[in-house]
Amino acid sequence: MARTVIITGAASGIGFACAEHQLSLDWRVALIDRDAAALEKARIALARPQETLSFCLDVTDEAHVNAAIAAAGKLGPVRGLVNSAAIGADQSFEATSVEGFRKVLDVNVVGCFIVARAAIGAMRDAGGGAIVNLASVSGLRGNMGRSAYGASKGAIITMTQVMAVELASANIRVNAIAPGPVETAMVRSMHTPEARQNWVRRVPQRRYGEPREIARAAAFLLDDEQASYVTGHVLAIDGGFLAGGLLPD
Numbered sequence: 001m002a003r004t005v006i007i008t009g010a011a012s013g014i015g016f017a018c019a020e021h022q023l024s025l026d027w028r029v030a031l032i033d034r035d036a037a038a039l040e041k042a043r044i045a046l047a048r049p050q051e052t053l054s055f056c057l058d059v060t061d062e063a064h065v066n067a068a069i070a071a072a073g074k075l076g077p078v079r080g081l082v083n084s085a086a087i088g089a090d091q092s093f094e095a096t097s098v099e100g101f102r103k104v105l106d107v108n109v110v111g112c113f114i115v116a117r118a119a120i121g122a123m124r125d126a127g128g129g130a131i132v133n134l135a136s137v138s139g140l141r142g143n144m145g146r147s148a149y150g151a152s153k154g155a156i157i158t159m160t161q162v163m164a165v166e167l168a169s170a171n172i173r174v175n176a177i178a179p180g181p182v183e184t185a186m187v188r189s190m191h192t193p194e195a196r197q198n199w200v201r202r203v204p205q206r207r208y209g210e211p212r213e214i215a216r217a218a219a220f221l222l223d224d225e226q227a228s229y230v231t232g233h234v235l236a237i238d239g240g241f242l243a244g245g246l247l248p249d
């Protein structure tokens with residue numbers, strides 16, 4: 001029977017690319033996003049109505065998340081989860097409001113926790129599975145303007161490691177991907193032309209990544225054969241950003 005992967009933030013960017021790629025690998029895909037119009041557009045663009053279900057909800061809404069994950073099982077056994085939904089913020093530490101900081105943590109950390117906890121129940125019923133949490137290089141380095149966002153992604157990395165330790169006995173692997181800058185709607189709204197120049201100067205490959213480059217790595221981590229002994233890992237897909245120090249001009 002075809003396996004089902006739940007993907008949050010599936011209406012855009014990396015989440016959408018993961019949905020497209022997993023469908024090409026014959027998975028069924030449950031798409032979750034809070035943007036109804038974008039979600040509908042995404043499902044039409046994927047053009048696989050029999051193999052997809054979409055759920056318009058906010059990942060911080062526990063009751064809706066639980067109901068959606070129970071319904072996603074109709075597609076087939078839930079063996080995968082990609083937690084891609086998140087919000088960004090580019091604000092100096094001092095300019096960040098308490099309310100804004102809480103909002104970022106709520107969506108990016110608590111939302112990921114709510115969806116993962118619900119999905120784990122479905123994975124246990126299916127005999128195991130794999131979870132991929134989207135972190136960021138900003139969860140590993142002090143990038144300016146990323147106090148709330150970077151703190152949320154650092155939390156995702158630690159949560160991923162704890163989940164990997166606790167869920168190994170249930171045959172559930174849990175890994176994180178830490179992308180560098182990737183061309184998506186989030187980045188288009190956050191990166192000014194100056195910020196782009198700044199990033200490209202610091203990425204050894206001298207370019208932004210494409211969503212499909214993240215989706216291929218997520219597919220590897222979701223694959224129980226290829227990544228059978230990989231859990232608790234943080235995979236940087238960043239054109240060399242984290243490795244870099246002094247770069248050529």
Ligand SMILES: NC(=O)c1ccc[n+]([C@@H]2O[C@H](COP(=O)([O-])OP(=O)(O)OC[C@H]3O[C@@H](n4cnc5c(N)ncnc54)[C@H](O)[C@@H]3O)[C@@H](O)[C@H]2O)c1
Pocket residue numbers: 008009010011012013014015032033034035038057058059060083084085086087107111134135136137178179180181182183184185186187
């Ligand atoms: N694009 C990058 O450069 C980059 C770099 C590092 C990490 N990431 C991470 O990758 C993931 C995907 O980012 P992206 O660039 O594709 O973003 P994106 O903005 O293109 O897509 C995010 C999607 O999440 C949805 N979403 C936001 N809040 C939600 C909520 N509360 N409930 C349900 N859906 C919600 C949005 O509607 C949107 O469709 C995020 O976790 C992001 O932090 C992105």
